[in-house]
Amino acid sequence: MDKNILKIIVDESKRLVPGIFTKKQIKIIERYSKKERLSNTEKTYFYATIKKKIDLLSMFKGEFYFYGKDMIQERVEEAKDILDEIDDNAFISGTFLFSKNFNDVDIYVIAKRRKQYHQGKKHFIFITKEDLKKPIFVSAAKYCISNFFMDLSKVEIKRPDFNDLVMTYELAINEILDNDDQKRIRDLIFEHRIQLNKQVLDSYSLNKKFNEIKKLKKGEKIKYVNNLAKELLLRSYSNDYVYNEISPFVTRLKKDADGYKSNENLLIYIDMLNEVKHESRKAKT
Amino acid sequence: MKAEKLKLKLKEIFGNEIEFNKEFDMYAESIKNIGTNLIDWCRLVKDGKIKYAPSIKTKSIIFIKKIGSSNRCIVVKVMNGEFKEVHLADHTYYDKLRKVLGLKKDNRDY
Numbered sequence: 001m002d003k004n005i006l007k008i009i010v011d012e013s014k015r016l017v018p019g020i021f022t023k024k025q026i027k028i029i030e031r032y033s034k035k036e037r038l039s040n041t042e043k044t045y046f047y048a049t050i051k052k053k054i055d056l057l058s059m060f061k062g063e064f065y066f067y068g069k070d071m072i073q074e075r076v077e078e079a080k081d082i083l084d085e086i087d088d089n090a091f092i093s094g095t096f097l098f099s100k101n102f103n104d105v106d107i108y109v110i111a112k113r114r115k116q117y118h119q120g121k122k123h124f125i126f127i128t129k130e131d132l133k134k135p136i137f138v139s140a141a142k143y144c145i146s147n148f149f150m151d152l153s154k155v156e157i158k159r160p161d162f163n164d165l166v167m168t169y170e171l172a173i174n175e176i177l178d179n180d181d182q183k184r185i186r187d188l189i190f191e192h193r194i195q196l197n198k199q200v201l202d203s204y205s206l207n208k209k210f211n212e213i214k215k216l217k218k219g220e221k222i223k224y225v226n227n228l229a230k231e232l233l234l235r236s237y238s239n240d241y242v243y244n245e246i247s248p249f250v251t252r253l254k255k256d257a258d259g260y261k262s263n264e265n266l267l268i269y270i271d272m273l274n275e276v277k278h279e280s281r282k283a284k285t
Numbered sequence: 286m287k288a289e290k291l292k293l294k295l296k297e298i299f300g301n302e303i304e305f306n307k308e309f310d311m312y313a314e315s316i317k318n319i320g321t322n323l324i325d326w327c328r329l330v331k332d333g334k335i336k337y338a339p340s341i342k343t344k345s346i347i348f349i350k351k352i353g354s355s356n357r358c359i360v361v362k363v364m365n366g367e368f369k370e371v372h373l374a375d376h377t378y379y380d381k382l383r384k385v386l387g388l389k390k391d392n393r394d395y
Contacts, residue, residue, distance in 0.1 A: 163342050166340075167338060170339070180351075249341050261333040261334055262336050
């Protein structure tokens with residue numbers, strides 16, 4: 001029996017009870033899908049009554065799976081056409097599904113090896129099945145149209161590399177000061193939510209949050225980014241480690257800032273890192 | 286602007302010791318108006334008017350500039366106050382270079 005349809009029935013049970021299934025039937029389906037032992041009476045009930053309904057529902061099962069809401073209807077149709085031409089398991093995600101303006105159509109194809117290429121507006125990204133546990137791809141898959149069922153409950157959350165995190169923060173500040181595309185803010189929001197809330201934002205929610213922040217005034221944006229970085233640094237690593245890494249770096253930054261004309265960004269880093277340094281020292285004692 | 290002419294101009298700015306990546310010539314000839322763009326930006330770098338993002342791991346200073354939507358980039362590496370390298374290439378090269386320079390961890394770990 002199709003495991004996917006069983007999972008859908010259990011997940012959507014509120015909408016199916018009492019119209020199609022009874023509460024008792026849902027409980028039996030749930031136990032069956034979890035491979036729990038059924039009593040003889042339950043088995044008879046399952047095969048004589050419940051299975052017939054499940055088989056009937058399977059016939060109506062669509063060819064596509066939708067994750068997320070508020071997609072642009074025309075784009076949904078276009079996405080279905082694209083997916084129709086792909087034989088492998090694939091899904092379409094990104095701004096194409098929800099934003100009037102988009103650069104390209106991100107098409108993720110499950111394959112044995114990673115690769116990517118552009119074909120006009122189509123951006124093909126080949127990822128492995130294992131990649132679907134990585135936050136960056138889970139985020140894309142949580143807002144998509146796919147031609148296969150995806151279980152996105154297993155996410156591998158790793159602590160970010162300290163150097164990468166500081167570098168992302170620095171570039172985010174530079175992008176704000178230079179009024180650049182400011183995409184590093186999005187990276188920080190994403191990482192912050194993962195590390196502090198153990199939650200992977202779907203690409204739509206992430207984009208929405210990012211656009212909200214992007215609209216803030218420069219000073220407010222810097223304050224917001226400083227807070228994100230501060231919390232990430234203090235909550236992701238031990239106080240000793242943070243203090244020992246940051247102290248010599250701040251000393252170096254101060255020297256650099258003294259002898260460099262375009263030091264506006266360096267002064268912002270120093271302020272934020274000093275706060276982190278002081279808080280980690282306080283927490284140590 | 287021809288690649289060789291562009292390299293000469295950049296040597297005038299950063300000094301004769303400056304080195305270029307292998308792909309420099311190809312990108313210098315294929316990106317529109319890259320000559321003026323690159324020269325102006327490098328002058329600003331030399332004059333200390335461009336912001337940089339210092340790395341905790343490496344003491345070199347790296348200046349990065351993105352060009353256009355296809356993410357071609359220029360990277361200038363400075364060590365002990367001397368300008369050492371100019372890299373001009375696409376986004377894939379930029380990603381690899383950042384790992385080599387210790388600015389980024391391998392994204393396969395992400």
